[in-house]
Amino acid sequence: MRASFRLGRIVGVPVGVNWSVLVIFALIWWGLSANLFPESYPDRSVIAYLLAGLTAAVVFFLGLLAHEVSHAVVAKRNGLGVQGITLWLFGGVAELRGEARSPGAELRISGIGPLVSLIIGVFFGAIAMLLALAGVQGLLLGVMAWLGGINLLLAVFNILPAAPLDGGRLLRAAVWKATGDRTRATVVAARAGWVLGLALIGFGLWRFLSGTGVGGLWLALIGWFLIGAATMEERQARVGDALRGIRVADVMTPQPQTASGELTVADFVDNYLFAYRHTALPLIEDGRPVGLVTLDRVRGVPSGERGSTTLAAVACRADDLVLASPDEPLTDLLPRLSDCADGRALVVTDGRLVGIVSPSDISRAVQRSSMRDQLTTGR
Ligand SMILES: [Zn+2]
Numbered sequence: 001m002r003a004s005f006r007l008g009r010i011v012g013v014p015v016g017v018n019w020s021v022l023v024i025f026a027l028i029w030w031g032l033s034a035n036l037f038p039e040s041y042p043d044r045s046v047i048a049y050l051l052a053g054l055t056a057a058v059v060f061f062l063g064l065l066a067h068e069v070s071h072a073v074v075a076k077r078n079g080l081g082v083q084g085i086t087l088w089l090f091g092g093v094a095e096l097r098g099e100a101r102s103p104g105a106e107l108r109i110s111g112i113g114p115l116v117s118l119i120i121g122v123f124f125g126a127i128a129m130l131l132a133l134a135g136v137q138g139l140l141l142g143v144m145a146w147l148g149g150i151n152l153l154l155a156v157f158n159i160l161p162a163a164p165l166d167g168g169r170l171l172r173a174a175v176w177k178a179t180g181d182r183t184r185a186t187v188v189a190a191r192a193g194w195v196l197g198l199a200l201i202g203f204g205l206w207r208f209l210s211g212t213g214v215g216g217l218w219l220a221l222i223g224w225f226l227i228g229a230a231t232m233e234e235r236q237a238r239v240g241d242a243l244r245g246i247r248v249a250d251v252m253t254p255q256p257q258t259a260s261g262e263l264t265v266a267d268f269v270d271n272y273l274f275a276y277r278h279t280a281l282p283l284i285e286d287g288r289p290v291g292l293v294t295l296d297r298v299r300g301v302p303s304g305e306r307g308s309t310t311l312a313a314v315a316c317r318a319d320d321l322v323l324a325s326p327d328e329p330l331t332d333l334l335p336r337l338s339d340c341a342d343g344r345a346l347v348v349t350d351g352r353l354v355g356i357v358s359p360s361d362i363s364r365a366v367q368r369s370s371m372r373d374q375l376t377t378g379r
Contacts, residue, residue: 020089098332110169121151162196186237192339219374249326261312291315
């Protein structure tokens with residue numbers, strides 16, 4: 001999930017939000033201040049409803065952030081890097097670099113999120129209960145009760161044993177522990193994701209069609225997302241299985257041809273294009289990669305503007321480059337490959353470019369390794 005804008009860093013991890021978070025934020029704010037609060041606590045001013053709704057929505061997102069930050073902190077403690085945290089349409093994601101190294105690490109990293117949501121839910125629930133006992137019956141009680149309920153719901157939903165939910169990772173940790181086979185564990189969790197996704201779609205559509213709630217459509221949408229994510233996790237697990245033991249240096253093209261970002265697109269087309277057999281060109285400044293130009297990006301420049309457009313202007317920028325080290329397992333790199341560079345990664349040692357990995361390098365490695373498996377097992 002790509003962040004549309006950055007909020008800053010928490011515990012060293014970049015935190016961003018995707019624009020789609022505004023949709024869910026607006027839905028929550030509107031749902032609370034136009035429906036729930038006026039129905040439960042009538043005869044307040046519009047401003048009071050709006051403020052109460054806004055407070056609840058903001059604190060809800062802070063709770064979501066705390067959930068993701070807890071995943072990030074525990075992942076770091078267990079030796080994993082964290083790419084970033086992004087809030088979006090279906091909540092939050094903490095993007096980890098690589099995979100947990102043991103079922104125990106998986107359990108800790110995945111378990112902490114729902115636990116934090118549970119604690120937040122109990123905290124606000126307890127405040128609501130104290131307020132009610134003290135005879136406070138206003139909007140404040142409404143906000144606290146809603147925050148308590150929604151965080152408990154978040155904890156319960158996330159613990160459902162189906163990928164890509166936290167509960168799916170807990171299921172994976174359990175199957176992994178029991179069988180010693182991580183790939184099989186991922187496949188089990190992914191299949192459970194399919195089942196839950198289908199169930200949510202079925203239940204959501206039934207609710208919607210029987211007229212009991214537009215919220216049914218939302219459930220169906222979440223189910224659709226779960227199926228897509230579970231499918232991708234299963235595919236990644238199978239590719240990862242084929243690539244186990246292979247390092248970035250084993251598949252990369254060493255010392256690729258490079259260019260300066262000041263070169264114009266016309267220079268590139270005239271002098272490089274036909275002599276060059278690759279479809280991506282790293283841009284270098286003092287030996288350090290500062291960008292990456294792909295043929296698709298060059299092709300997008302109208303021929304009349306090629307003489308005045310520099311390669312730097314059409315390149316994937318330094319911030320968006322995917323960097324890898326030669327010793328890194330290839331399976332750690334795969335989840336990081338981004339759209340910006342068309343799935344390519346630059347391999348660096350001490351900041352200096354030493355190679356490039358392209359999608360065809362990776363598919364070749366997958367083919368070779370499945371051939372190797374067939375040869376050794378006689379399948
Ligand atoms: Zn989580």
